[in-house]
Amino acid sequence: MASLPVMAGYLVLGTGFGMLLASKGYGVFTSLAMSVFIYAGSMQFVAVDLIANSASLIAVALTTVMVNARHLFYGISMIDKYKNVGKGKPYMIFALTDETYSLVCADNDMNSREYSNYCLYVSVFNHFYWITGSVLGVLIGMILPFDVTGIDFALTALFLTVATKQWTETKDHMPAIIGAASSLLCLFIFGKDNFLIPTMIIMIIALYVLRLLRGDKDA
Amino acid sequence: MLSKYYPLVAIAIIAIVTWMLRFVPFLLFIGRKTPKAIEYLGRVLPGAIMTMLVVYCLRSTDICGTGHGIAELVSCVIIVVLQKWRKNTLLSIVTGTVCYMLLIRII
Numbered sequence: 001m002a003s004l005p006v007m008a009g010y011l012v013l014g015t016g017f018g019m020l021l022a023s024k025g026y027g028v029f030t031s032l033a034m035s036v037f038i039y040a041g042s043m044q045f046v047a048v049d050l051i052a053n054s055a056s057l058i059a060v061a062l063t064t065v066m067v068n069a070r071h072l073f074y075g076i077s078m079i080d081k082y083k084n085v086g087k088g089k090p091y092m093i094f095a096l097t098d099e100t101y102s103l104v105c106a107d108n109d110m111n112s113r114e115y116s117n118y119c120l121y122v123s124v125f126n127h128f129y130w131i132t133g134s135v136l137g138v139l140i141g142m143i144l145p146f147d148v149t150g151i152d153f154a155l156t157a158l159f160l161t162v163a164t165k166q167w168t169e170t171k172d173h174m175p176a177i178i179g180a181a182s183s184l185l186c187l188f189i190f191g192k193d194n195f196l197i198p199t200m201i202i203m204i205i206a207l208y209v210l211r212l213l214r215g216d217k218d219a
Numbered sequence: 220m221l222s223k224y225y226p227l228v229a230i231a232i233i234a235i236v237t238w239m240l241r242f243v244p245f246l247l248f249i250g251r252k253t254p255k256a257i258e259y260l261g262r263v264l265p266g267a268i269m270t271m272l273v274v275y276c277l278r279s280t281d282i283c284g285t286g287h288g289i290a291e292l293v294s295c296v297i298i299v300v301l302q303k304w305r306k307n308t309l310l311s312i313v314t315g316t317v318c319y320m321l322l323i324r325i326i
Binding site: 082 | 228230236237241242243248253256259261262265268270275276277278279291294295299303308312313316319320
């Protein structure tokens with residue numbers, strides 16, 4: 001499968017997460033529980049911090065909403081694509097992480113059956129790699145405790161790579177520009193801890209304004 | 220004092236909130252035709268979200284602090300150039316991350 005080499009990247013990311021968790025004194029069980037049930041890359045990195053600092057449960061819930069609110073967007077953009085994907089649908093919705101989304105959201109020339117299978121495989125494989133990586137990371141972290149500061153940059157690298165790929169593959173750069181501009185604007189206004197939700201609101205408004213300006217109701 | 224179950228409870232809360240966020244859009248339009256306006260959003264959002272996530276990941280970069288975000292900048296440039304040139308996602312991610320980890324130790 002063409003995307004297998006891509007998935008190895010999540011193995012690296014999962015290992016990074018496991019090593020971070022081990023460095024805070026947590027074991028395989030915690031890592032496994034998080035990767036199986038939460039299965040959200042960046043949130044798990046954030047969660048390590050929250051749990052290690054004994055954040056209040058309300059703060060934990062609110063932070064999750066802030067960090068993961070973007071999943072609402074993934075859902076919205078996949079409603080039609082996932083319309084007829086069959087029995088695996090509930091699992092595929094659960095498994096719609098950043099990584100999986102970045103692989104299934106692109107337009108493609110597969111027929112609907114091929115596409116359904118492709119998405120299911122991507123979901124299962126990504127989950128599997130993530131779990132394997134996070135357990136492996138804890139074990140490595142316990143045996144060879146070495147300094148993993150900066151490994152979470154893998155997440156930045158992943159998003160930037162996908163953004164570059166999308167930019168190269170499309171002629172319409174306005175959505176990407178709107179995304180970057182609205183998040184930078186909100187970052188400066190609201191600061192780094194609170195800018196995600198205002199960004200999403202402004203982004204949606206800007207995208208609809210763009211639609212009005214272009215005047216094409218079908219687009 | 221926090222109970223020994225605190226990590227488990229916290230993990231459960233994070234999991235449930237995350238599931239809700241993932242399922243809500245699908246449950247909202249169940250059995251109905253997706254409105255045109257939402258369809259449009261579905262088409263343009265992927266491009267917008269990805270650049271937002273890049274900014275989100277880089278939000279803690281301190282341009283005025285030690286390092287001035289040079290490690291971030293150099294690593295990001297390498298990732299973009301490498302991706303344009305080789306078009307190999309894994310190569311871009313691994314090279315960028317290794318580069319960043321080395322740079323923050325040197326600068």
